[in-house]
Amino acid sequence: MNEDQQLKPEPWLPSYDDPPPGHVSGSRLERVLRSGQFAVTAELNPPDSADPADVFEAARPLAEVADAINATDASGANCHMSSIGICSLLTRAGHGTIYQISCRDRNRIAIQGDVLGAAAMGVRNVLCLTGDGVGVGDQPGAKPVFDLDSLSLLRTIRTMRDEGTFLSGRRITRPPRMFLGAAENPCVPPLDWRPERLAKKVEAGADFIQTNYIFDVPVFERFMARVRDLGLERRVFILAGVGPLASARAARWMRSNVPGIHIPDAVIERIEKSAKPAEEGKRLCIELMQQIREIPGVAGVHVMAYRREHEVSEIVAESGVLKGRVPERRRTPVTKEPVGENAVEPAGIPGK
């Protein structure tokens, strides 16, 4: 970039439209889900870099199959580029993004400000998380904040969006239009209480749920049966988490080192016995997606392919969950207006 260009003002002018009727945010993800289509979201591996090109590079293999890309917020308490930075960049390039907020690192003052900032940048989906403890990350000496928890965070953003006030009661002139997400982990204890906990998240304000990895379909089916008993699948969109395992060793490592991951022995054995473990891991992931799609009440899948992002489009294509649908995205670069994912109309959904 030469000096001339650097001195020019930002060439884009964000608009801040109201969402279409019946929508809270108008994000592409929300529109896909509300129109009853099976949605796909995917997790981006955030770069340890300040170069925007690295963000676009990381998003490239996900964008063609995902309705929205999750930008993790220092997951596993490891420091990377911030979620808000990644979402801002990707949103300006026309991608659907999910801004993840973990309660571990910031207090309520910082978080509420960031929500407004993200909304102004065009971000329309947010995932409210508690966050892993600082001890498992790369900087275990950090101060854990946990001023809010995932539920009070959901309620806080819902209050900002629907009541148009901060928690302090101060008015927000243009409230943040956000599609509110939360996480759930159906396969770890207390199994009996997980559906109740989901109900509580819906009560707190969740519009959609992304689950942790599902490798144990029977356990997940029991969870979903209870969810349907409670009528929750009609009040919240549930996206089941899936991902390819690279090898039996990697699976065992994940199971014992990453909090909240349950992988049955049978699954690990299957990969161990295979001559091509990585291939088998991919096959397994595809089969899981096909099984999960058939479970009533599941509205989509959330693909987390850490360090195997290049396999995501193949996995989604082979699983057939999109049924030939191509998640729209803008292929044009960053500088054209209008800006934000609101600017994009997905195929087959009437405009607002």
Place this chain on the structure above:
Amino acid sequence: MYRVRLFAVRHSRAFEWLYARLESTMVALDPLFARIGYGRIERPIAAIERATKGLLFDCKMCGQCVLSSTGMSCPMNCPKQLRNGPCGGVRPGGYCEVKPQMRCVWVLAWDGAARMKDGSKVRDVQPPVDRRLEGSSSWLRVSREKAAGLREAREASRTTIAKAFPDARAHEPAAAPLATEPAAAIKPGRDQ
């Protein structure tokens, strides 16, 4: 003490009953407390509360007690201080993600709540803790709150939190208090 804490959760139903009695007594005493002045009794009552609840529940004196909504398992013992249920990292067997030798506070809480008469309160969404109230008496706050009825707080932020978390306000008034706080109830240096 961890052992005593586990005992309290196992007997959550008995403690629920005890707590309900204590609460109605405190509410009945509101006129007396008001006459003596809440500010005057704040310190001594807080000291008694700290000793009793510290022994029984490993109470951390957050000042916004929600024990009856959390199966008598104090959420402030969760290393992440979650007020609304377990995180996603609970270990097999129900042990804590952060402190693997400890049972997850929230696994205990849901079990405790299941034994209680009014256990469904565990489903209420609790507001974030007001850190200024740390160290103050939650018991006195409850009697003040119940007696104060639903009078709107002078501070907009308290009204907003009470409105945003209506169930918590109804069942655990100390978690979303509205009444005016006596100066003695607020942590020194945190009252600006």
